[in-house]
Amino acid sequence: MKPLTLAILLVLSPALNAETATPTALIDTFAKLFGEHKGERKGHAKGFCAAGEFTALPAAKQFSQISWLSGATVPVTARFSMAGGNPKAPENSRSPRGMALQLKSPNGELQHFAMLNTPVFGAKDPDVFLGLLQSSLPNPVTGKPDLAKVQAFRQANPSTLPQAEYLQKNSPPWSYATSSYFGIHTFFLTDSSGKEHKVRWHFVPVDGVKGLTDAEIKAPPTDFLQQRLATRLQQGPVHWTMQLVLGEAGDTETDPSQSWPASRTTLDIARLSIQRQGDDACTGINFDPNVLSTGVRASSDPVLQMRSPAYAISFGKRLTGQ
Template sequence: MSSESETHSASGAPSERSDGRETLYISPAEEAVDEMERVSGIHPGYRRAHARGFCCRASFLPSGKAAPFTTAPHLQEHEVKAIVRFSGSSTDPALADLLSPAKGMAVQFLLPEGGRSTLVGVTVPVFFARTPESFMEMLTTLNRTKTGRMPKSEALRRFARHFGESRQSLLALKRLKPPASYATNLYYCIHVYFLVDEEGRRRPVKFEWIPDSGVQTLSIHDAAAMPDDYLEREMELRLQAHPPSFKLSIVFGEEGDPTDDPTKRWPSNRRRIDAGRLVLLEPIPEPHGLIMDPTSITEGIALSDDPILNFRRDTYAESLKRRSGGH
């Protein structure tokens, strides 16, 4: 994934681990998590990205409008329970909310027959890398430049090579303002999925969580005056006063809309339906071993050919293994 000799793990050559050990083979998932650990160090017990989070118990009431397009049990007519986790995007759990611009909202639907299905949303509509290879090159370039192991001229050359795919994500990040609340963000599930109906017909879709309270932001000046964990504190008070809620919007793709590129947006005039309403009920401690894997889905929903989406399964599992082991 990188031209640096110590990271030729995909070929089976010796590869340097973050702990200095040498091994004959490092899987792409292990390599990715190693690089994420190098961003801000290892924080035992925490995720390697979106490290600090705030969990809620929730209830999702489907509208039934998605039922003709999918057999997914949580998109029919009956209410289902859910766990929601809000987070910043940083690898550092101690980083102030203000300093982690993009926020996340992951929803795990607890299905009637005991299964689970997960949607992961963020406050930017696209990802910054099109493939796992470009993701890794940008991450390793950042880490090696930071530690002085790569000249800035070489780093600029590498980042310039990926500017075309990362441009929309960087522009979206630049436009972000500090949120007034986790409950007042629009969250985009940036990957494409397929809804699968009873006849097996597949329709490409994207999901968005739209806050019923509307999008509300703070000025930089006002956000800077807030406590480092102001978003968690605000949510605790908000949940006591009135249950916040979100609408689940399903956006249908048309012929020619990319299904394998998370760095590209679909046109804004695509058909939408209101698939249901998610109500946040009360804060809860984060369940042990909770993993918000966006590839964990139920029948009636299928993964697209997005390489970043499919890469997440093994990297999430590797992150869980390390934090569960106390690392």
């Protein structure tokens, strides 16, 4: 077989080019992709803390045995962030934004949320995600990724397309306050009768969704997201409505690259209120989305399950200045 033909096959065939993902491999690849930034988060490196409150709405009554849906006002520590491992990421880029939350109920239970402003994740499982990252590594000669290689990998692995297409069709947020955030994984909530419900969650901004204009996207990179949230907070708290999307039979539980049908029943179950920027209040928090309170169970989604050990490695490196 000619070398060129073999090279093309290696790119186009996931079976030939596959590597089993491990937490260490994912973290190491992030470092190769974004550079070494000691003491920073390896993913969502650029971000800042905020604080506020979380209160259940009447529709949450059926889940009132879950501590943060009992009706009591729960304090929230939050972090808003850019995706990726670049602490100087351009804030007008077509890349995901994140909102992470830690709720602390009166009984001491913690509940974490780690969400994106895209309704789906960038790959169906850790192996494909690792392959996508590796296909995006810069060429050692040019210092830039080979876009043809990235495109070939995406075409050979269609689960990498929905998030990319969403980012191209939807403008990046004008402010963190004017963005929806999606819990891209499936969880199970137990109601007061003991019945489990398959759910995904969605935080909808009360201020409405607003994106950057084409001119702002094409403008030179600049930092504005933290200042715009600070300016908005001078007017009062920023609110999101937490919607619970109820899954049905046949809706995927394990593939975060797939959306559920838009026709699914949704419940407005809570109100998130961000009241202030939080200095370094979130610095010591590892926003592992598998930190769940009683009555909430994680699905077997392999991406969700991989996040705990990968986050732990990143957290350990950050605490030790690596």
